[in-house]
Amino acid sequence: xxxxxxxxxxxxxxxxxxxxxxxxxxxxxxxxxxxxxxxxxxxxxxxxxxxxxxxxxxxxxxxxxxxxxxxxxxxxxxxxxxxxxxxxxxxxxxxxxxxxxxxxxxxxxxxxxxxxxxxxxxxxxxxxxxxxxxxxxxxxxxxxxxxxxxxxxxxxxxxxxxxxxxxxxxxxxxxxxxxxxxxxxxxxxxxxxxxxxxxxxxxxxxxxxxxxxxxxxxxxxxxxxxxxxxxxxxxxxxxxxxxxxxxxxxxxxxxxxxxxxxxxxxxxxxxxxxxxxxxxxxxxxxxxxxxxxxxxxxxxxxxxxxxxxxxxxxxxxxxxxxxxxxxxxxxxxxxxxxxxxxxxxxxxxxxxxxxxxxxxxxxxxxxxxxxxxxxxxxxxxxxxxxxxxxxxxxxxxxxxxxxxxxxxxxxxxxxxxxxxxxxxxxxxxxxxxxxxxxxxxxxxxxxxxxxxxxxxxxxxxxxxxxxxxxxxxxxxxxxxxxxxxxxxxxxxxxxxxxxxxxxxxxxxxxxxxxxxxxxxxxxxxxxxxxxxxxxxxxxxxxxxxxxxxxxxxxxxxxxxxxxxxxxxxxxxxxxxxxxxxxxxxxxxxxxxxxxxxxxxxxxxxxxxxxxxxxxxxxxxxxxxxxxxxxxxxxxxxxxxxxxxxxxxxxxxxxxxxxxxxxxxxxxxxxxxxxxxxxxxxxxxxxxxxxxxxxxxxxxxxxxxxxxxxxxxxxxxxxxxxxxxxxxxxxxxxxxxxxxxxxxxxxxxxxxxxxxxxxxxxxxxxxxxxxxxxxxxxxxxxxxxxxxxxxxxxxxxxxxxxxxxxxx
Numbered sequence: 001x002x003x004x005x006x007x008x009x010x011x012x013x014x015x016x017x018x019x020x021x022x023x024x025x026x027x028x029x030x031x032x033x034x035x036x037x038x039x040x041x042x043x044x045x046x047x048x049x050x051x052x053x054x055x056x057x058x059x060x061x062x063x064x065x066x067x068x069x070x071x072x073x074x075x076x077x078x079x080x081x082x083x084x085x086x087x088x089x090x091x092x093x094x095x096x097x098x099x100x101x102x103x104x105x106x107x108x109x110x111x112x113x114x115x116x117x118x119x120x121x122x123x124x125x126x127x128x129x130x131x132x133x134x135x136x137x138x139x140x141x142x143x144x145x146x147x148x149x150x151x152x153x154x155x156x157x158x159x160x161x162x163x164x165x166x167x168x169x170x171x172x173x174x175x176x177x178x179x180x181x182x183x184x185x186x187x188x189x190x191x192x193x194x195x196x197x198x199x200x201x202x203x204x205x206x207x208x209x210x211x212x213x214x215x216x217x218x219x220x221x222x223x224x225x226x227x228x229x230x231x232x233x234x235x236x237x238x239x240x241x242x243x244x245x246x247x248x249x250x251x252x253x254x255x256x257x258x259x260x261x262x263x264x265x266x267x268x269x270x271x272x273x274x275x276x277x278x279x280x281x282x283x284x285x286x287x288x289x290x291x292x293x294x295x296x297x298x299x300x301x302x303x304x305x306x307x308x309x310x311x312x313x314x315x316x317x318x319x320x321x322x323x324x325x326x327x328x329x330x331x332x333x334x335x336x337x338x339x340x341x342x343x344x345x346x347x348x349x350x351x352x353x354x355x356x357x358x359x360x361x362x363x364x365x366x367x368x369x370x371x372x373x374x375x376x377x378x379x380x381x382x383x384x385x386x387x388x389x390x391x392x393x394x395x396x397x398x399x400x401x402x403x404x405x406x407x408x409x410x411x412x413x414x415x416x417x418x419x420x421x422x423x424x425x426x427x428x429x430x431x432x433x434x435x436x437x438x439x440x441x442x443x444x445x446x447x448x449x450x451x452x453x454x455x456x457x458x459x460x461x462x463x464x465x466x467x468x469x470x471x472x473x474x475x476x477x478x479x480x481x482x483x484x485x486x487x488x489x490x491x492x493x494x495x496x497x498x499x500x501x502x503x504x505x506x507x508x509x510x511x512x513x514x515x516x517x518x519x520x521x522x523x524x525x526x527x528x529x530x531x532x533x534x535x536x537x538x539x540x541x542x543x544x545x546x547x548x549x550x551x552x553x554x555x556x557x558x559x560x561x562x563x564x565x566x567x568x569x570x571x572x573x574x575x576x577x578x579x580x581x582x583x584x585x586x587x588x589x590x591x592x593x594x595x596x597x598x599x600x601x602x603x604x605x606x607x608x609x610x611x612x613x614x615x616x617x618x619x620x621x622x623x624x625x626x627x628x629x630x631x632x633x634x635x636x637x638x639x640x641x642x643x644x645x646x647x648x649x650x651x652x653x654x655x656x657x658x659x660x661x662x663x664x665x666x667x668x669x670x671x672x673x674x675x676x677x678x679x680x681x682x683x684x685x686x687x688x689x690x691x692x693x694x695x696x697x698x699x700x701x702x703x704x705x706x707x708x709x710x711x712x713x714x715x716x717x718x719x720x721x722x723x724x725x726x727x728x729x730x731x732x733x734x735x736x737x738x739x740x741x742x743x744x745x746x747x748x749x750x751x752x753x754x755x756x757x758x759x760x761x762x763x764x765x766x767x768x769x770x771x772x773x774x775x776x777x778x779x780x781x782x783x784x785x786x787x788x789x790x791x792x793x794x795x796x797x798x799x800x801x802x803x804x805x806x807x
Contacts, residue, residue, distance in 0.1 A: 003050035004060070005033070006068055007043045007135075012036060012185075015212055024048060026084025026131035031236045034212060036185035039204075039233050042072045043135030046118075048086055051132045054118050061111045069114075069134065070103055077103040078137035081117040086129035090221065090237040091244060097124035100137055138232060140225035141166065146201050147221030148209075149239060150458060151438040156219060159205045161198060167549045169531040173198050177205035185211070189231040200231065217781075245457030248409035248442055248465070254387040255500045257327070259297055264321030266306060266314075267382055270298040278302075279343060280336035280381045280510070287481055287491070287508040293673060294497070294505045296383060299325050300336070303366055303378040310363045318359035322382065330385035331358040335365065338377050343512055345595050346567040347378075351451055352385045385445060386507060389496030390465045391415065393593035395514055396478040397488030401428050403475035406591035407465045410442035411451060412492050412509075413566050416596040417559060418443075419589045419610070421465050425475035428636065432471050434768070436464050443563075451563055466495050467767045468788055469670040474506055481508065488514035490593045504672045515598040530555035530608070532587065535575060537562055545578050555608060557587040558596075572596055576603035626663075626789055627656040629686070654694050660687045662762060663789050670767060670788075755782075762786070770794075 005025065013021065013033045021030035029045040050060055073079050083096040099117040104110040118132055144163040152160045157178040163171040180202035183189065189200060208220055223235040262269040270281045281300055288295045299321075307314050322331050331354065335347035348365045350358065362380055369378050391412035395404045405423040408415050422435040438461050441453050466474075478491050494507040534557045535541045544556060556579045565571045576599065579586045585606040590596055592609055600607055633645040648656065664684040671677040692702055755773050761784075765771060770783040785792040 003047040004065060005029075005045040007033070007037055007040065007045075015216065015218075023086060024131070026086050026129075026133075027088040027237075028082065028235055029084035029131050029133045031238070032133065032234075035233050035236060038186055038188050039231075041136040041138055041232050041234065042074075043133055044069060044072060045084065046132040046134070048129040048131045051118055051122060051130060054132075055115050058111060058115070061107075061114070063107075066107060066110065069110075070105075072134065072136050073103040074136045074138075076137075076139075078139075079103060079134055080137040081114070081121055082133045082135070083121045083125050084131035084133045085125050086131065088128075089240055089243075091240075091242065093221075093235075093237060095124075096130075097121055101134075135234070138225055138227050141228045143223070143225040144170075145221060145223055146204070148205065148219050149221055150219060150462065151440060154462070156209055156217065157205070159201065161201050165531065169533055169549075169554065171529065171531045171553075173529055175199075175202050175205070177202040177209065180206040182207040182210055189233075191226065191229055191231070204233075239458070242458035244455070245460075246442065246444075246454045247457045247460060248389065249460070249463075251389065251409075251444060253389055253496060253498045254330075254385075255498050255502070256294070256296075256386065257384065257500060259325050259327075259384070261324045264299075264325055265317040266301040267299040267318075267321045267325055267380075268301070270300050270381070274300060276339055278336040278379045278381065279339050279341070280334055280379075282339045283508075283510055286485060287511060293675075294499060294507060296386065296507065296509075299382045301362075301380045301382070303369060303380070306362075306366055310366060315359045315363060318362055319355045322353075322355040322358045326355075326382060326384050329354050331355065332383055332385050333358055333361055334381045335369070336379045336381050341377075345512075345599070346569050349567070352445055358382070386494050386497065386509070387445070388494035388507070390470075390494075392466065392474065392493045392495055393591050394474055394478045394491045394493055395488070395593050396475070396482035396491065397514060398482050398486060400488075401426055401479075403427055403478050404593070405466070405471055405474060406593050407471075407495065408439055408442065408591075409456065409465045410444045412494070413451070413563070414441065414443035414453070415591040416566050416594045417588070417590040420591050423466070423471040423475070425471055427475055427479045430472055432468050432475070434464055434468070434471070436462055438462050439465065453563075464768050467670075467769075469667070469767060470495050470506060473676075477506075477508065481511065485511075490514050512595075514593075515601070529553060530585075530587065532557045534559055536560060537565065538571065538574075541571075541575060541578060544582075547582075551582055551584055554582070554584045555587050556582075556584055559589070566596075569599070572599050573603065576600045576605045579605050627660045654691070657687060657691045657694060661691065666762065666767070666786075666788060669763070757784075 003024075010033060012035070013030075015034050018027075018030045018034055021033065024047045025045045026048060029043075032040060032043065033045075044065075046054070054060070069079065070077075079101040080098055081101050082098040085092070085096065097120060099120055101113055101117050104113065114134075121132065122130055142163055142165055144161060146159060146161050148156050148159045152158055152174070157176055159175050159177055161173045161175065163173075165171065175198040180199065183200075183203035183206070185207065189204065192200075204222075208222075213220075219239045221237045221239070222233050225232050225234055268274070270278075270284065275281050275285050278300060281298060284295060284298065301321075330352050331350075332352060333350045335349065337344055337347070348369070350361050353361060366380075369376075390407055390409050391414075392405050392407035393412070393415055394406075403425045405425065406415060406420045407423065408418060408420040418441055419437045419439050421437050421439070423432055424435075425432045439456055440461060442456055443451055443453055446452050474493055474495065478489075478493075481491060482489055489511045490513075491508055492510040494509055497505050497507050499505060531552070531554045533544050533547070533554060535544055536559055556575070558575055560566050560571075575586070579600075580603055585608045586600055587608045587610065588597060588600065589610055592607075597607060597609075628645075661684070664680065664687050668677060668680040668684055671680045689699065692699055755775075757773075761771075765784075765786045767786055767788065770785050773782045773784065774780075775782070780795060783794040785794070
């Protein structure tokens with residue numbers, strides 16, 4: 001194969017043929033060969049092997065090739081030299097350099113310039129095999145991206161166009177290509193009067209899905225430019241496996257340890273009167289029952305108890321306190337105000353510290369609090385870092401049966417600005433509805449005690465950050481807290497904590513008065529077609545304030561990159577003041593239950609919430625169709641709720657009892673505490689008792705038969721799995737000469753058009769997490785999702801492709 005490919009002399013290739021060419025010319029160049037020639041600027045590809053030796057051997061730069069490059073450069077004689085890395089992933093977009101090059105009629109000058117540009121591009125890719133793509137450099141009047149990535153939607157027909165305008169703002173538009181006619185591949189993507197940009201790109205999306213990827217389920221992202229006469233696709237990437245993102249289900253959660261000591265020189269165990277003296281200690285009584293398990297251990301030191309002159313001796317005592325009470329690492333210190341006083345949000349709070357740095361932190365903040373607030377009382381509250389898989393803000397209010405949960409993997413601070421999942425739980429019935437969102441990032445604690453954003457593994461980013469059983473537990477306990485407090489409240493939770501025995505539990509941590517609910521879609525402005533200015537820090541905020549351009553359809557997207565700014569009241573207020581003065585809305589991806597939303601709302605800002613649902617799917621009339629205990633309909637009626645129940649009998653009743661047996665067995669599996677397991681086992685036993693009665697068999701008779709079978713065949717205590725049976729032949733002493741793993745027993749067995757799923761599926765399948773079965777010959781995928789009371793089946797074409805977070 002030639003080491004140079006000219007686009008106008010090479011037929012468009014099928015998507016399936018890209019991989020073979022990509023091993024020689026790189027992914028970017030090979031993929032461009034699959035795009036209709038009328039849709040791309042003319043280009044030439046140089047193989048990785050030739051590019052690597054380009055600066056040594058110049059014989060490839062002969063007159064015919066240079067002549068073709070002159071044609072490619074067009075009337076403006078402008079070229080763009082770009083990398084095309086072998087094995088390049090979509091996750092590496094924008095990593096490597098490109099260089100502009102002006103065509104010079106002097107062969108020697110042009111050759112030298114081209115080789116120099118190639119050398120610079122290769123230097124940016126390091127030791128990677130890299131092909132070179134040289135195409136006509138069209139000066140864009142606008143440029144952007146166009147894709148149907150996983151972060152955009154669950155379906156491949158939903159696309160997003162992003163437009164980077166000349167003034168630096170970004171406009172995003174969403175479209176559905178399902179009813180668009182595929183674009184004509186032989187015709188330019190011409191800009192036409194009366195043809196909306198989204199419909200032009202809709203036709204491109206239709207061609208990509210139905211022509212280029214016919215029979216495949218890949219998702220794509222394209223880079224485009226326009227010169228106001230036509231649009232050009234200059235790069236196309238396929239979503240591939242994310243090898244670098246974090247798997248939130250595999251992030252280690254350190255067990256919660258109980259301290260051994262009770263008090264030190266300054267810090268004392270929070271108990272008795274202290275619980276009613278300080279707001280961050282008061283929560284131990286407000287959020288927890290008196291003898292509840294897993295209640296956190298807190299220590300406190302009133303600011304007034306610390307010496308006015310914090311000497312080295314005092315610092316040493318503080319350090320000894322932290323080491324004795326909490327340990328060598330993972331020390332968290334927060335600031336508390338007196339119970340009953342107005343709550344002050346975002347008071348000083350540390351990250352994970354060791355004893356020495358924790359002592360320094362207390363001394364520094366004690367001086368600052370005394371200087372800035374001489375007439376106010378404060379206390380420092382210390383505890384060991386609470387590790388959890390997920391966190392949440394929960395809204396609950398007395399007399400309201402629906403509890404809302406906003407959840408995200410990692411630390412709760414990220415809920416201020418990051419996308420999150422929503423759960424709505426109807427507490428009386430336990431009916432839970434989820435609204436999973438694409439969650440590109442999570443905030444986790446690092447070994448050195450600091451906090452860091454990490455990107456979530458793409459194929460998991462739409463998974464629920466908490467499962468149904470956790471949502472129900474958190475909702476029920478939050479509803480009880482709201483009833484005890486007698487007011488609507490927002491409660492912060494750590495979800496998926498682990499105790500020293502390995503048992504999972506959920507931990508309520510803090511609460512605040514609920515601000516006004518704001519779920520009316522009429523009050524949430526249009527979420528698309530904004531020209532977005534992104535504020536990440538004080539510098540970009542200053543640029544927004546100094547903006548001299550038009551504010552038409554402008555919006556300020558607030559996405560702090562500095563973790564310290566996430567809790568900086570002054571920064572949030574400055575952002576709100578700037579947006580309010582400019583009369584532009586703020587795009588805030590964080591929870592509407594978190595403090596940033598409330599503070600910006602209080603300033604009078606209009607907030608656009610991309611994650612917020614448009615309406616509730618939890619209805620007062622909920623169709624359940626499930627068997628319930630005999631007194632449940634009466635209890636529902638006592639709550640003045642409408643209920644419709646019918647009595648069944650015979651085989652119909654037996655069928656419902658068998659399904660109820662499976663449902664209750666799954667709830668036993670999901671139970672975490674001993675009390676929950678005892679309760680769920682009681683439910684399971686009650687269903688078993690009802691089945692025995694329906695069959696006309698007494699429990700005593702069942703027990704006698706069970707004891708008899710146990711004497712003859714044993715019970716199930718030893719956990720024996722029978723892998724295989726058969727009759728040994730004369731030529732062998734064992735059934736098989738290989739060992740079968742337990743994993744083989746648990747897997748499904750599929751043929752071209754059928755699959756067998758063992759009953760062990762119900763014992764091991766995670767709730768609310770899809771399991772996919774692929775029928776390659778049919779080009780179909782079956783997703784199975786185990787719910788608490790049903791199986792959810794989804795049939796779709798081909799394997800699910802992975803997604804990419806672009807925000």
